[in-house]
Amino acid sequence: MLNNCQINNFKITRQIGAGAYGLVFHATDVITENEYAIKAVVKTAGGLAGGVADGGAAAAAPAAVLRTQLYHYFKSFQNAVFLPAVDLASIAALTDEQLARAPHFRELALHLRVHAHPAVVTVHQVLESPLATFVVMDHFERDLFTAIVDHRHFAGDGRRVKKAFLQLCSALRYCHAQGVYHCDIKPENVLLDARDNVYLCDFGLATRAPRLPASVCVGSSYYMAPERVGVRQADAAASAALADAGAADAAPAAPTVPTAAGDVWSLGVILINLTCIRNPWPKASIQDDATFQYYARDPLVLKRILPVSNDLCAILNAVLQIDPLKRISLEELASRVASCASFTTSGPLAHVDVLEPRVVHDFVAGDDGVALRSMLYGYLHSDSDPEQDYPNGQAAADDSSDFGGVSSVVTTPTGSVDGSEQRPLHKRQLHELQSQPFSVAYLQLNESTATNYSTGSRWLPQY
Numbered sequence: 001m002l003n004n005c006q007i008n009n010f011k012i013t014r015q016i017g018a019g020a021y022g023l024v025f026h027a028t029d030v031i032t033e034n035e036y037a038i039k040a041v042v043k044t045a046g047g048l049a050g051g052v053a054d055g056g057a058a059a060a061a062p063a064a065v066l067r068t069q070l071y072h073y074f075k076s077f078q079n080a081v082f083l084p085a086v087d088l089a090s091i092a093a094l095t096d097e098q099l100a101r102a103p104h105f106r107e108l109a110l111h112l113r114v115h116a117h118p119a120v121v122t123v124h125q126v127l128e129s130p131l132a133t134f135v136v137m138d139h140f141e142r143d144l145f146t147a148i149v150d151h152r153h154f155a156g157d158g159r160r161v162k163k164a165f166l167q168l169c170s171a172l173r174y175c176h177a178q179g180v181y182h183c184d185i186k187p188e189n190v191l192l193d194a195r196d197n198v199y200l201c202d203f204g205l206a207t208r209a210p211r212l213p214a215s216v217c218v219g220s221s222y223y224m225a226p227e228r229v230g231v232r233q234a235d236a237a238a239s240a241a242l243a244d245a246g247a248a249d250a251a252p253a254a255p256t257v258p259t260a261a262g263d264v265w266s267l268g269v270i271l272i273n274l275t276c277i278r279n280p281w282p283k284a285s286i287q288d289d290a291t292f293q294y295y296a297r298d299p300l301v302l303k304r305i306l307p308v309s310n311d312l313c314a315i316l317n318a319v320l321q322i323d324p325l326k327r328i329s330l331e332e333l334a335s336r337v338a339s340c341a342s343f344t345t346s347g348p349l350a351h352v353d354v355l356e357p358r359v360v361h362d363f364v365a366g367d368d369g370v371a372l373r374s375m376l377y378g379y380l381h382s383d384s385d386p387e388q389d390y391p392n393g394q395a396a397a398d399d400s401s402d403f404g405g406v407s408s409v410v411t412t413p414t415g416s417v418d419g420s421e422q423r424p425l426h427k428r429q430l431h432e433l434q435s436q437p438f439s440v441a442y443l444q445l446n447e448s449t450a451t452n453y454s455t456g457s458r459w460l461p462q463y
């Protein structure tokens with residue numbers, strides 16, 4: 001419907017995405033013919049449809065509402081608008097107080113703090129209109145989910161798996177070093193270029209809080225760490241029982257949990273996706289998920305439910321530590337994956353190349369060596385990163401303010417949302433979902449609120 005509308009020198013050619021917070025379009029620069037993705041983010045404090053204050057009426061189809069508004073906006077200017085660009089550095093430098101007054105810049109501000117890393121999608125311009133902010137980014141044809149599941153792109157190539165994974169480790173380590181925690185690491189939020197380089201995107205759930213209260217539930221359910229799923233009474237009791245039996249590493253519920261460790265867990269699930277084309281469980285909850293309960297009792301159960309080698313199982317056990325304080329660091333994870341000789345018990349990934357440091361360097365440096373220093377951050381800096389160290393009993397920099405007091409934010413594995421229910425988030429709004437073919441809905445505003453959980457995914461574990 002917005003095809004052939006033009007913003008400055010960018011001609012919109014088609015819509016390529018719709019999420020909780022905006023619409024994404026493919027666009028071509030009419031001068032250079034370069035391709036871009038342009039994300040339109042609505043400029044209201046409540047998000048796409050005004051938040052819960054409107055009783056959910058406008059929230060029925062937020063993407064459609066924005067699309068219609070944009071249609072009329074462009075039409076009133078004969079389909080060509082000329083918009084001022086906002087200085088990127090000034091957005092990145094916005095303080096929390098300023099972002100509270102301009103919440104539509106929040107995701108962008110965090111993204112801009114880390115987009116210098118070659119494995120993070122680059123933002124080129126931010127254009128302001130009265131209706132929406134338009135974010136002009138690099139465009140990539142496919143995401144990691146499509147490459148893994150639909151194209152089986154990684155199924156037979158261990159070096160390709162390692163390249164993608166090591167680049168992700170490097171990107172995430174860079175984000176954490178900049179004090180940005182993604183909180184929604186999943187294949188749908190990783191884009192892929194024709195040379196198999198990966199690019200992290202969608203900082204819509206990112207936060208600068210190094211620790212979050214254990215009651216904050218944020219992320220996409222398949223990829224959420226157990227401490228992110230939310231500690232409820234029943235889980236705490238089950239954990240305690242397991243701990244009493246000496247059967248698990250389960251720790252008693254902590255008041256806050258390290259945010260970075262949640263991202264590391266999600267990477268562990270992505271490693272399973274890349275090597276096994278499966279997810280281990282729909283949700284890392286002892287109470288709600290029988291498979292995860294088995295895993296909590298015996299981590300070696302991974303070898304029974306997935307075709308993983310002993311080597312990979314050991315790595316996964318180090319990543320998927322139930323206690324976030326015991327989880328492996330990103331540096332160690334990258335190093336162990338680089339030197340892993342076997343991912344699976346049989347098939348093409350049963351024997352994979354052990355990577356020499358030079359090859360790792362090439363993989364993470366990118367073809368053109370752009371921003372080599374930041375790319376290599378995770379490999380060349382041996383000094384510990386304060387954001388990554390979580391000694392027991394450390395004074396908690398507890399901060400759930402990024403989540404607007406809302407304790408639960410869960411996105412769909414598909415990355416798309418159809419807006420059947422909404423709640424405020426990041427002083428914008430959430431959510432969603434249910435009717436998508438493999439969506440997961442899970443909204444929990446506090447411990448007493450009923451949980452709504454459904455799934456029907458291509459990712460469903462097959463044992």
Ligand SMILES: Nc1ncnc2c1ncn2[C@@H]1O[C@H](COP(=O)(O)OP(=O)(O)OP(=O)(O)O)[C@@H](O)[C@H]1O
Binds near residue numbers: 017018021137138412
């Ligand atoms: N740079 C890009 N190149 C190509 N496609 C993109 C790009 N950025 C986003 N997309 C597409 O648009 C979709 C939605 O983008 P994004 O995830 O940033 O929006 P969102 O509103 O935060 O979505 P969600 O609520 O589902 O997380 C993505 O799943 C992806 O398919």
